[in-house]
Amino acid sequence: MTKIRTAAAFALALLLTACGTATGAQGGDSKTGGTLVLGENGQEPTCLDPHGNASSDGPVTTVPVADSLVWFDASGKVQPWLADSWTVSQDGLTYTFKLHQGVKFHDGAVWDAEALKVNFEHMKDPATKSPLAAAYIAPYKDAKVVDDHTLEVHLSSAYSPFLDILAQGYLGMISPKQIKEAPQTICEHPIGSGPFVFDKWTKGQSITYHRNPDYNWGPKGAKHTGPAYLDKLEIRFLTEDATRYNALAAGEVNAIDFTPPQNVEDVKANPDLGFLSAIRPGHPMSFWLNTSRAPFDDVKVRQALLAAVDRTSIIGGISFGQYEVAQGFVTPSTPGYASGLEGRITYDPAKANRLLDEAGWTTKGADGIRVKNGKRLTAFFPIAANFPAQRMQIAVQTQAAAKKIGLDIQIQTPPEQELSDRSLKGDYDLTSGLWATNTADVLWIQYSSDNITTDQRRGQNVARLKDAKVDDLLQQARESTDKAARAELYNQAQARLIELVPAIPFYNDPRPVSYQKKVRDLSFTPAYPSPYFYDTWLDE
């Protein structure tokens, strides 16, 4: 369960740390032409169908091709895109979308109510094997075509995150013609209505696109209208951190995604380079604790581990001061983030020792590890062989901190198959990851007891938390159509989780992009902080 869990995302307060100007000259002096090359990390999707992927590089590769139904602006408001307007029924069960007219897909197919319906059905279709989109629109029941450009969508239960979710790149719109006639080709060659047309995907190397000259339906939040400025776009996969950074430093690429933290200072000090970063909304990068079995079934043991780890020092060290320490179980860029809970998690080894004593782990063996009824206090942490380097640092340093309070964390690298079997069976004590999405409903995804993996269903509650109060709060928030009431429910849930400690939250994961200064108006899709090239142009 060490997957790099990076789903979708949006930023309410898109924390733009612009060093130099990402948004330099505007409007009139924008130039058309040129090719932009972006160095991407190694999270290359296995399928370019937006509905069929869950990679953190999913949206950056599919948003150029596929537009979404709605756009999220930087202030967190839902804005029109492929839908001009919408209404929601009082009970929250019916959404009526009025669609933008005159939109054409790259294969000539027309954007209409039927096209939207076909897309929803494609997301839900088991044949799509959708790892994310299907789950995000799970309450979708059916839809009725009212007229050419009006679709009435029915949900099986009220689902407040629905509109927010629709803005994510994972729910981009694909040509209905392709879905109907050749759905098996979408993974390899997606056809959408976006500002760029898909050219070629050389697996393990790059994806190329060219400008869609007919494009005239950019999102409300864009800086211009009409076609994109760039002639061509190339996304090159440069897995190695050092390789990616060096490619930018050597001028082989115009921009890089996921700037390695050890190089951020170098980028900022370089007058030829610019830097742009946003905190990814959703669940911070964390180590989840398996609450369904010993030793972490005891809340005091979980609280003890949390108090034993000096997160500020660890995160400061591994990120060279670049990452901010998580203060709870959603990141501050998530709508529904409960401010006021900051500082509740403190580093206090004395308290950690006291809690373990209270939990009955009072005696220590010769190796310094606590013992109760003849059992050593151990926790099993299985990781994949390709565990990310920074996460490995956190794991090793957490292991050292735990040892000091008499808890033995065993980091092991079982074979891939065993790892996935263990994760499905819940045979682990710690597992790591994050979940990026643009709503506080991420708490329901991670902590509702409905989402514990069983034989019937695979869920994301990897902490296997079963708490009636948390369940109740999150379910209510999900169904609430009242914004203020929802915020209050999420606040309570977050406070409760800090007491329950289903995870050690470490840092709010950023998306740091570096680029040559000649790259202008590079921005993030606020619905998911990944580079967006519609407004981008090259000053050369």
Place this chain on the structure above:
Amino acid sequence: MKRPGVYLAAAVLVLLVLAAVAPHLFTAQDPLAVDSARTLKPPGAGHLLGTDENGRDVFSRIVYGTRTSLLLGFGAIAIALTFGGLLGLAAGLGNRLVENVIMRISDIGLAFPELLLALVVITVAGGGTSNALLAIGVAGIPGYARLVRAQTLTIRGSSYVEAAHALGLSAPRVVFRHVLPNAVKPVLILATIGVGSALVAGSALSFLGLGTPPPEPEWGSMLSTARNFISRAWWYGVFPGAAITLTVISVTVVGRALRLRSEGKSW
């Protein structure tokens, strides 16, 4: 002392073996002791060669890593030599069929670069120090089988073996008393040079994340992690790299000297 370099190399080897056997004599620091507050600190007081990304002492990790690295080098060659030697002997002494079967299989093995063969073994058996050792050892078998066979054929036709036969010694006695020792001696000397390349192969596997798992110290995996921090912490990559280089050079110099001496030439 015609070649002081050889003595120097030998001295380095002695130190390395000592470090492998008793690392605590060289450093009082725990190679696994993490210090979140002192990550990637440059060489200086307290940390002779600086600290790594987890605040661990680089010097003590190099010292404690000696055992694994030498084990990979010498252990792999021991495996290659033992099995390669036996096969070569069998091929050299056996009938046409035995010789052909063994030699054609070893030809196939020789057609692949050793590291590639080792990767195949790792893919089948899984990673880890002992598997890496096994993989490199197995990859070395065909080469040694061929060498030992050639030696065996030469010795088999030599006059002293003929004399032994004429004296009525039993076949096993002739083989183990006269053929084997004489066939293996020159190969053994060549193998010392092979230790260097086996050590590099072991480090390469760890570098690829297929050898020694963290947090155990190993030179190759240290080098692998260090490359991400090269612009900020030169010491982290340079010293493990220097340790590998120095060891390989020392082993090779000593091995070469031994070979020259066995051939009756001066160093």
